[in-house]
């Protein structure tokens with residue numbers, strides 16, 4: 001159905017979906033909310049008619065969409081099972097999250113490829129946009145780079161309310177999609193309000209779409225979302241523009257919000273005449289009248305259909321109520337990938353991708369090379385051997401990255417595979433989510449650790465995706481993150497704070513100290529089924545100590561396996577990243593006494609190696625660059641006191657930076673960092689106890 005003229009069957013379908021959606025809203029408001037079975041009720045009344053028309057036009061097997069809390073009519077029109085749709089807001093078992101996520105936030109894998117897949121929605125307004133730019137890019141990538149014709153004519157659709165256009169996510173996606181002429185349809189449901197805030201507060205003049213009229217590469221289609229004649233024509237025009245490969249389109253439909261923002265919202269902020277005007281624009285009576293006038297459905301048939309829908313919804317609700325509660329024993333399942341139970345959508349593993357052979361045994365050959373060259377060589381090899389790997393970020397293309405990690409890769413692998421992005425970290429990571437969900441392996445670079453901050457929401461949402469969709473969706477990617485001090489520190493380029501993603505759910509964290517480990521860990525991450533933060537320490541990129549011979553194109557290091565640098569019986573030092581060299585140097589004077597352990601990965605971390613070593617030595621010193629308070633050392637120390645208290649012969653000690661940003665003056669910086677001398681004196685003190 002990609003036309004502005006619907007036949008009788010299609011109109012009957014629209015009517016059925018509309019009446020079903022209304023019946024769901026009714027039963028939730030009148031029964032399930034008062035019974036305290038549903039807590040977050042978002043009615044779609046008024047938005048529903050246009051959403052259903054749009055959903056029925058999303059019928060290409062490679063279409064994908066993101067929606068928001070008001071998108072249920074759209075999702076029903078994609079084919080989501082009614083019982084699933086009503087069970088989720090009651091947090092019942094099964095459904096799209098097995099009771100884990102708020103019910104209005106849904107997803108739809110649509111594995112039978114009958115039409116659009118629905119990305120896992122997010123609770124954060126604006127977060128829905130940049131992932132769909134990633135899907136739009138993947139459509140062109142599959143077509144032009146992988147020569148997969150099945151993507152021709154596919155559409156990437158994002159849905160949002162008018163106020164969502166104020167978010168940084170919207171602008172990130174708009175820039176990505178229009179700059180690259182991507183097949184992205186922005187669908188805006190304009191009801192004039194964001195909860196209680198009118199449009200005039202969001203944009204000068206109160207009309208965001210009018211203010212966008214000068215945007216290049218953007219067709220704007222604008223009109224009424226309640227009219228049986230005008231609305232299908234507007235939607236068909238927008239969808240056809242994007243399907244035919246002409247680029248990005250923004251379709252804004254004016255729709256009434258026929259109730260409060262949520263069921264609990266009484267709309268006291270809204271002038272009475274606006275409430276009346278909204279009611280007068282209700283698309284339901286308009287549709288009923290239109291179908292009657294066209295001889296498609298008379299009043300009696302409409303009434304009969306309405307009653308049938310109400311009964312069908314009531315039956316689905318009864319079944320949903322009787323579903324068992326989710327099993328609490330499964331609560332912590334699906335935080336990370338499980339090879340016996342691969343997700344339905346997203347990443348290389350879900351498609352059964354075959355990787356080249358690998359080995360855990362290093363075969364060093366050639367001269368020692370710095371960590372930068374080792375990272376570049378590993379990226380080059382994986383790009384050469386896996387056409388689904390894409391490397392991108394700010395200055396990553398022709399320049400080769402501000403650190404030089406991607407030098408020459410753009411020349412060698414081409415613009416589609418190694419490319420510059422717009423300056424938007426939210427966009428870089430959001431786009432990566434969409435690329436990952438399409439089965440590609442995105443390798444975004446965030447230029448400096450601190451500049452992951454604008455991407456915080458997308459990083460967080462990507463990490464929790466597997467858990468919150470009960471292993472239906474996952475977005476494996478490798479985020480390359482140069483950080484830490486270099487020759488100097490400063491608050492902007494030298495932040496360490498790796499602990500953030502250990503605390504965040506669903507991310508693996510690697511922090512290599514040398515070139516050989518960087519190769520093995522990076523290759524492992526690029527072939528793994530989890531998202532990984534790959535922390536490239538700036539002080540190590542060209543550090544002589546970190547230089548090592550290349551360990552081979554098949555070398556991988558499994559995550560969670562620490563490395564012993566020295567053996568000893570009196571004290572264990574646990575460290576990682578740029579502190580490893582310092583600890584090794586400090587331990588030279590204590591031969592046979594100190595066991596230095598380089599953790600190499602922090603999520604997962606090699607707890608066994610640490611516990612075993614401390615069981616032997618009875619003492620532990622943890623050395624890290626990150627600030628002391630709530631740094632990862634605190635976790636290790638807590639774990640040692642919990643699990644090894646009676647084996648300890650001394651307090652577990654942490655040597656870390658004070659709780660300040662990184663300092664620029666070298667003397668200030670060196671005072672902050674654990675120095676070899678301070679590590680030595682701590683070793684001596686602990687051994688003497």
Ligand SMILES: Cc1ncc(C[n+]2csc(CCOP(=O)(O)OP(=O)(O)O)c2C)c(N)n1
Pocket residue numbers: 070123124125126160161162163164165189191193194195261
């Ligand atoms: C990042 C973020 N900030 C605030 C909220 C709380 N919130 C939920 S909906 C909403 C208003 C959104 O309005 P609009 O985008 O116009 O959609 P509508 O509800 O009108 O359909 C707000 C502020 C949120 N969910 N996410």
